[in-house]
Amino acid sequence: MKATIVTIGDEILIGQIVDTNSGFIAKALDRIGVQTTEMLSISDDKQHILNTFSALQGKVDLVIITGGLGPTKDDITKKTFCDYFDDVLVLNEEVLAHVTEMIEGFYKRPITQLNRDQALVPSKCEVLFNKVGTAPGMWMKKENTVFVSLPGVPFEMKHIIENVIIPKIVKEYKRPYIVHKTILTYGQGESMVAERIEDWENNLPEFIKLAYLPSPGRVRLRLTARGENEDILHKKIEENVQSLSNIIGDIIVGFDEGETIEVAIGKLLQKQGNTIATAESCTGGKIAQMLTSVTGASSYFRGSVVSYATDTKISVLGVDAQTIQEFSVVSSEVAKQMALGVQKLMQSDYAIATTGNAGPQKGDADAEVGTVFIAIATPGGVIAEEFNFGQPREKVIDRASNKALEMLRTAILNKIDC
Template sequence: MKASIVTIGDEILIGQVVDTNSSFIAKALEKIGVKVHEMQSVSDDRQHILQTLSQLEKNVDIVIITGGLGPTKDDITKKTLCEYFGDELVVDQNVLAHVVDIIERAFNRPASQINKDQALVLSKSTVLFNKVGTAPGTWMERNETVFISLPGVPYEMKYLMENEVIPRLITRFKRPYIVHKTILTYGVGESLLAERIEHWEDNLPEFIKLAYLPSPGRVRLRLSASGLDEFLLHREIKSQIEKLELIIKNDIVGYDDEETLEVVLGKLLTERNLTIGTAESCTGGSVAATLTSVAGSSAYFKGGIVSYATEAKINLLGIPSEVIEKHSVVSEAVALEMAVRVQKILNVDYAIATTGNAGPAKGESDANVGTVFIGIATPEGVYAEEFNFGQPREKVVDRAVNKALEKIYKEILKN
């Protein structure tokens, strides 16, 4: 079973709006065994939309459309769908009452005719009632293909996908089971990881596929199994992961897409009742931002100092100026001082420090661009390591953050 996702709107094509809807829809479909055949964005153009729908009808079972359902003249999706299906727009009284109620309560004024036109729906469609917004979704069928039109506002689209679309698709189609499991690894590059697990990968059952999903400092390994026996799929995925753990156990830090290293690290700190703080230079607070992006991080993250300039390292952290003069601001000695001093200032169990040249210019140090020293302070002591993360600047910062989290995670596991 195949589906296509179509986003409508010039704002997407010119880069003014980032399409997050397609990603959400694709994940929701995969969970119920519907494979996404393609995603595409089309302009607010009647002929473009008609051509797209005609092509997709021949190739897929499900077409999900988002966008173009607003009340203004540039929103043409409903009228174009009417033309495609040879239908007409009629007022849905339940939707109309809902729209009027929302406008009157939210803006304390009568609903205008433009607002009321949101209640216009295709006469032959099944209306997908939108409790969280004014634009309803619609469900249409032609030549065994289901066409679903949803509003482009993300939270409205998500509500309709979860409460209207997915339940109806489950009832309408017989689908295979699809089981995904993602293994999160840190500190090993994609090519080296592939070499180490080559034999294991070559012996995976035919119904299990492996995908490498690399990003700076980390590689996600996604196993996907498809078939009619859900119990068998889960059992075989579990068995294959157990075999994989025998090969790269020390490089695995978590499982599933949502279980990032910062989430895993947060759980570990919480379980062990430990605290952490940061002192950052070249990463500019990115380590702290990553740690605090996790809900509940206040239980273990006590604070961070962004000592970007040399004066801040001296005045805020208390690093002796002679240490900086002797070793340079980008050095092992300064990273050690930063880690130890912020650990003491914040009274935390563990501390992370970063100092380096992210580029593009060398700045206050002669160290090569891309050089970063990461200091780690623990209850047992402190150490620092030198890395060169290359260029560009964004890559240096991303890799430094990931490496810092990897180092502190592995350090905590030792104790």
Template sequence: MRATIVTVGDEILIGQIVDTNSSFIAKSLDKIGIGVHEMLSITDDRKHILNTLSSLQDKVDVVIVTGGLGPTKDDITKKTFCDYFEDTLVVDEKVLAHVTQLIEGFFKRPITQINKDQALVPSRCEVLFNQVGTAPGMWMEKGNTVFVSLPGVPFEMKHLIENAVIPTLISRFDRPYIVHKTILTYGVGESLLAERIESWEDELPEYIKLAYLPSPGRVRLRLSARGTDENQLHEGIREQVEKLQLIISDCIVGYDDGETLEVVLGKLLAAKKITLATAESCTGGKIASLITSVPGSSAYFKGSVVSYATEVKETILGISPEVIREHSVVSAAVAEAMASQVQKILNTDYAIATTGNAGPDKGESEAEVGTVFIGIATPDGVFSEEFNFGQPREKVIDRAVIKGLEIIYKEITKNL
């Protein structure tokens, strides 16, 4: 089965909001064996909506439309949906009772006609009751295509996808199985990684596909298997992952989309009861932000000193001005001193420190733009590594963050 996701709203097209709905819907459909053929974002225009629906009919099995179901005049999806199916709007009494209770009971104000109009639906549609909002979803069929219209408010859309759309699709349609496994690698670029696993990739079974998903400092390898025998798919994926581990075990740090390096590192720190701190200059606290984005990170992360200015390195971290004058603020000596000092101040097992020239100018150091020193303090001593991440500034910072996490992960696992 194939699906198309359509988002309606000028606010998406002008960049006012980011379309997160399509991503959530696509993941939900993929889990039940429905592949997304395309994602479209279109304007709040009746003709545009009608043309889009017409162009998709009988081309895909399912069309899911989000947005344009609100109570204001610019929300025209429901009326246009009704026009496309040559239907008329009628009041759904269950929806009206729910809207009334929500407005008068929860918000404690009289219901208006504009609120009551939320209960209008095409007479022949299957109403998808929205318990967490006022706009119901609508399920209609034409030709060989199912058309589903959902509210654009993310939490309302998610509720209807999980509790109405997905269960209905499962009950009414036979679908193939799709199994994914994502392998998270760090420290090896995409091209080098491809060279190392070329023979393995060439020998993959036809029903298993490999995708490279690169981002700064890491590459995710996604294996996707599609077929009618779910057990065969899982077994096939398992066998291929075992073969892959023999080839690149040195750079695999985790599995699946949720297993980011900060999550993997956090699990390791928590399991081994190891504590960590950071002292950040050029990364501006981003390493600490990533670490603390993981629930439960308070068990192993003590804190951070964002020593962006030289005087903070001297007064808060206690780094000698002579060391800074002799080696410059962007140097191995200062990175190591930062790591050692924050480790001591916050009484942790390990510490990460960063100092560098992210650009666009050199600042207080003569080091080339893009140069970053990452210091690592361990229970046995301190060391640093030098990198040049090039430009632009954002890339330098992002790569320094990822590289810092990668180095500390490898250092801890090496000593276990």
């Protein structure tokens, strides 16, 4: 099956809200072997919606639409469905009873005519019951294309997708299997990774595709296999992942979307019974945020000091003012003292420190914009490295944060004795 996801709403097109619905729906469809070929965002305009439906008719098997099902006049999806399918709106008693119960029973207020109108649906549609909201979904088929309309409220949409749409598709349609495997690498750019694995990539089976998903400081490699035999797909994916690990195992830190470097570091620290703290200047707390995003981080994360100002480095972390005067606040020497200072302050086994010029202007130092020093304090001592991450500012912060975690992971694995 091939699908197109359509979001309806001017608020999306003007950037007032971010469309998260499409990503959720695409992932849900992918898990059951439905391939999303296109995502569209269109305005709350009747003719525009009708034109979109006509363009997709016969092009894909499934069109999932979100938005425009509310009770106000600007929500026109139901009426537009009637125009496209030459249908009329009728009152659905089951939906009306549910809406009445929600408004009068849960919200404790009288039901209005606008609320009652939520129970109006096209007479030819299959109603997709919405237990967590007042707007029902609609399932209608024209020739070989199914059109599904869902509320735009994310938690309502997710409920119908997970409890109604996905089970219905699985039961009624035959689909191929789609198997994904994501390999997370750190420390080398996309072009270098591609060069290292070129021969491996050229020898992948035809039914396995490779995608590069780069971001500052890391590259995700996603393998996708499609076919009729799920066991064979899993077997071939694992065989190729193993051969890939033999080639670039030195930069692989995890597998699949949830196995980030933060998760990997957490597992290592928990296994060794060690703790970590951070002292951040130019990264502004980003490293601490990444580490604490992992469930259970409280068992190994001791705390953080965002010592953005020079005097804070001195008064809180104990950095020597003479060292700053002699070497500059953006220096290897200061980074090391910051790491040792927060390690002592938080009584942690490991510590990360960053100091640099993220830009766009220089701060209290003469170092070039983009320059960052990262220090790692271990139970055996402290090391520091210098980097220049260029510009813009956001890129510097992201790359510095990722590089710091990469260095920490290496230090833990190798138990570096400095």
